[in-house]
Amino acid sequence: MKHFKFYSKADILSLTRIRRFETKLGERIASVKNPANFSESLLASPCKYVLVGIPEDIGVRANLGTGGADTAWLPFLHSFLNLQSNDFFSGEEMMLLGHFDFGDIKFLIDQNAYNQEEKVDAYRHAVNVIDEEVEKMLKEIAFAGKIPVVIGGGHNNAYPIIKGVAKGLFKAEKIQLAQINSINLDAQADFRPLEGRHSGNAFKYAEDEGFLGKYAIIGLHENYINQSVLMEIHENPFIQYITYEDIFIHERKNFIQAVAHATGFTEDSFTGIELDVDCIEKVLSSALTPSGISTLHARQYINFTATDCKTAYLFISEGACQLIDGRKDDSTGKLISYLVSDFIKAQTRVNN
Secondary structure, three states, X not given: OOOEEEOOHHHHHXXXXXXXXXXXXXXXXXXXXXXXXXXXXXXXXXXXXXXXXXXXXXXXXHOOOOOOXXXXXXXXXXXXXXXXXXXXXXXXXXXXXXXXXXXXXXXXXXXXXXXXXXXXXXXXXXXXXXXXXXXXXXXXXXXXXXXXXXXXXOHHHHHHHHHHHHHHHHHOOOOOOOOEEEEEEOOOOOOOOOOOOOOOOHXXXXXXXXXXXXXXXXXXXXXXXXXXXXXXXXXXXXXXXXXXXXXXXXXXXXXXXXXXXXXXXXXXXOEEEEEEHHHEOOOOEOOOOOOOEOHHHHHHHHXXXXXXXXXXXXXXXXXXXXXXXXXXXXXXXXXXXHHXXXXXXXXXXXXX
16 A cells, blocks of 8 residues: 555544543544554454545546645544544444545656646556555445545545445355445536546446446536436446436435435445535535535535435545635535544444
């Protein structure tokens, strides 16, 4: 794991604001005991959830997007580790493994690319390196019987997460075929052609290679899906979608009905829960939208899917606290911490 930084308990506590008469998540959450042999540490740990960060924006840049998806991880951690440990969410069920750092790859590309076209090609090649390392890590987590909670980073990482988790569950003999389903709350389908890896085609690659079984998309924006992709997902019996307009403009289904339809469609197997932050109105991301779902809808989505799915993983992608064009919003990290805590609480209620 060349690009992975494992966190020690001291690292976690350095981000935790200790206060008398209170207990914070950072004081309860576990760290890996032996980074040199983290696979055995995972197998031995009683924790059910493993938190991993992929703070990179290479995949977004490879998709001609605005960089900045690498900036939400640390603000998220600062917020998350300082949540109160209490009867609603103690933190003892979770391990914070660490985060990937692909900064050296981006630095080399930025230093050596001669023009924008060459830079985009280099970014797309670099995403393959990210894919390989993320897949290996996620495979080990899933094989150990843990549920990965992954904070991005670009939505390009959905592909290695799906691939790694499917392989890990197959190796653990939890499924008969290395294939899982996915539900994605997103303004885009991320099903663009196989033109080189980037944040806009993760699910297309996963489906093409057979690791993605059924795929449900909630909240597609009609204005931002090209006709060829629309035709492809419309004609695929293993893909179900409903647009934002169908839910909120034409009111053919309400939001919770749309989510329930998606969980019903994918209930035959382990299912990954995906949320692209760019679908939430006015939340900073590479594709910030003035018209989207509310933060309340996002939290309801996480709660419902975590309760109703045979969960394979949670992946929250594309959030940013600072974009390369100068826009800033530190509250994105706090929002993501709400979403992760909602997920764990919902899972705990179901399992108890």
